[in-house]
């Protein structure tokens with residue numbers, strides 16, 4: 001197994017690295033440490049540069065105008081894209097575009113025209129609303145939002161919790177129960193618009209990730225045209241879980257970016273910082289932390305690239321994707337924690353990015369399928385179906 | 389739990405502002421009729437947190453600013469956004485101290501009518 005990138009892949013990754021270090025990081029000096037948006041002119045300027053690099057709309061398939069990247073390149077880029085303060089949840093502040101809702105590619109022609117195409121052109125924004133107050137790990141059983149058919153419309157009632165970006169988005173996809181039994185066979189996926197009567201953003205849900213906050217939604221007799229059912233009635237659950245698999249690899253790779261950058265910063269710091277008459281770098285306790293960091297980073301990187309390579313070869317990669325998400329988010333959390341320790345007081349200040357990475361990496365172990373659910377997926381693959 | 393700022397209004401004077409904490413947080417400034425003039429935040433990059441930002445605001449608002457109130461809040465970013473969205477919901481516009489760019493980037497919120505109560509994750513078994 002060889003994870004050496006070919007010349008073309010390496011050139012793309014080098015470009016992204018330069019972009020992050022020369023364009024994004026310097027801008028952050030002038031922003032609030034918790035910022036997740038760039039001023040409009042800076043956003044436009046950087047986004048134009050990304051277009052000129054031919055890397056705009058990363059996750060969009062080639063036939064829709066995307067760059068048509070393989071997942072290995074996509075993951076290797078993601079390792080770089082999050083190597084700045086806001087990088088975990090606002091990699092390069094969104095200047096690479098991207099679609100967000102891959103689910104829409106399985107929509108009808110009409111749905112693609114109305115929602116997907118403007119989304120790809122950057123004219124509309126979207127959200128993904130699955131989790132409810134009753135739980136997010138096991139949505140098949142937890143979903144309580146109901147959809148009842150009324151002529152050629154569905155009427156939705158219920159609430160969703162921890163939904164990112166719904167207050168700013170034009171539309172989103174959501175899931176509701178369309179039968180009485182608590183099974184995965186009666187969950188339906190709907191495209192809903194945030195301007196429709198009955199759609200309410202009730203509050204901001206404040207978490208340790210202060211920027212890119214989550215919201216609580218309520219659907220109050222929200223009437224949705226039957227044409228806005230995404231996929232088949234009762235088959236929404238496969239949409240909720242299936243298409244997320246591909247997105248899990250860039251997500252895992254993005255999680256590792258701050259760890260890679262933190263390690264570089266640690267190595268520089270320990271050479272410059274002196275304690276007890278010698279550089280920190282000469283202390284064995286510190287050297288071991290650096291080694292542990294490197295092992296965490298390399299192992300996780302390997303697991304992510306292995307999953308990406310399997311996906312690119314068209315092999316099943318469900319277990320590998322779960323392993324990548326778990327390995328990268330947990331390893332990155334450990335690395336950034338050690339980086340804070342190595343930097344002492346400076347490590348917990350807002351003068352350095354570690355405290356933000358630390359807070360946001362903690363959420364990374366819960367969002368997009370918590371660590372326990374990733375383990376559950378792997379256990380099912382390893383042990384077999386009868387122990388589900 | 390209320391999502392609107394329900395702290396007591398304080399006289400917007402140099403003496404009161406000098407007592408404000410140097411922490412991160414959010415603040416509101418109002419005129420003599422307690423109409424909102426500004427909603428601001430003291431972020432992690434500010435020199436003296438709320439005290440520093442409010443001192444600058446004293447100069448900016450001069451005689452028009454009569455009252456202020458604040459919340460110490462490490463999650464100042466999302467709280468600031470929430471307060472702006474609530475102002476927009478309640479009054480149909482942002483206070484005059486807020487910029488057009490802020491308004492353009494803002495989300496929409498419609499709290500439970502007459503009730504700020506929020507849904508909590510339920511502990512019921514599913």
Ligand SMILES: Cc1cc2nc3c(=O)[nH]c(=O)nc-3n(C[C@H](O)[C@H](O)[C@H](O)COP(=O)(O)OP(=O)(O)OC[C@H]3O[C@@H](n4cnc5c(N)ncnc54)[C@H](O)[C@@H]3O)c2cc1C
Pocket residue numbers: 128129130131132134135136137138161162163164165207209213214363366367368369370371372373376509
């Ligand atoms: C900041 C933030 C943003 C979010 N954005 C979105 C969004 O945009 N859209 C969206 O739909 N959701 C979003 N979520 C929700 C997120 O996906 C859920 O929080 C997550 O799926 C876990 O669900 P839960 O919080 O209800 O925990 P629960 O499902 O109640 O689980 C509680 C704990 O039990 C563990 N657990 C679950 N099953 C098992 C098991 N079989 N064995 C052992 N342990 C188990 C879980 O791992 C978890 O640690 C967001 C969450 C946060 C915090």
